[in-house]
Amino acid sequence: METKRRKFQGVLNILSFNRHFYVVGITTLLIIISSQLYFQWSQSLLWVIIGVFLYGLLMPLIVSAYVYDFSGYYNFDWLKPLQLKDSEEKLVLNINAGFDETSYILKKNLPKSKLQVFDFYNAEQHTEPAIVRARKVSLTYPNTLQIKTNHMPLKTDSVDYVFLLSAAHEIRSFDGKVQLLKECHRVCKPNGKVIMVEHLRDFPNFLAFSIGFTHFFSKNHWEEAFKTAGFETFNETKFTQFMSVFNYQS
Structure with a gap:
């Protein structure tokens, strides 16, 4: 059985297995951004919220890529x-x-x-x-x-x-x-x-x-x-x- 892993297999697995989390997160972020059409958000607060969401969505993928795809764990x-x-x-x-x-x-x-x-x-x-x-x-x-x-x-x-x-x-x-x-x-x-x-x-x-x-x-x-x-x-x-x-x- 071939044990060689595909490029970015680790992070792609994380993204695939947890796609429900990313669908909910991205949908929620889009709703918050769209709410500016109806409510007067503080621009500073809005950017803080966007930053928090992006951090929460992207950082697990970055760390997973580092641990599972680039660190040699599967070697x-x-x-x-x-x-x-x-x-x-x-x-x-x-x-x-x-x-x-x-x-x-x-x-x-x-x-x-x-x-x-x-x-x-x-x-x-x-x-x-x-x-x-x-x-x-x-x-x-x-x-x-x-x-x-x-x-x-x-x-x-x-x-x-x-x-x-x-x-x-x-x-x-x-x-x-x-x-x-x-x-x-x-x-x-x-x-x-x-x-x-x-x-x-x-x-x-x-x-x-x-x-x-x-x-x-x-x-x-x-x-x-x-x-x-x-x-x-x-x-x-x-x-x-x-x-x-x-x-x-x-």
Whole structure:
């Protein structure tokens, strides 16, 4: 399977999956501008409102282009410092939320290891238009299994590396995250690793996504979830100012 990405694929995905947001935003802005025909707006206030709308509409696209199209995220260079061993004895688990852009690339980076892919997408719980649209165009890795977040059909202490790449935040409740992470802890071998990549609910992502940064969760939130699930050691490295790579060890 070809893993080379098209130019601007990341930002085009964001624009496509969240087009409802842009339709509403642009429509609202046009209504505000058109209202000048009937109301006497302060020109200064009008330009401030236009600036705020344009910032809110364009900045997420600019940051997404930087992170997903120009930073090398999908080259997986950020994985090299983790020094993961690749061998036929290794079992790697990649867990997604219904949109899989990484399994083929992950297999390319760990070609000898066995790769199993799980999808915890739940149509009743994951109803946001963006993820519904993303699922329709997602690649499906061979033998991908649909799972519930509280159960993985794997033996205890059987997995070397678990990947959660921009997926775990789709579980909105704290308890739901802990359920998934407890299963990750159960299936991981002693000294197995969980590698999670996420945007955080922090200041850089607020500047990037404005109110949209509430779709993500804080570093403290994730630390508490992993500790509750039984993980003892972890570290965080930044991949650009907007994404964090967490390395948790059972």
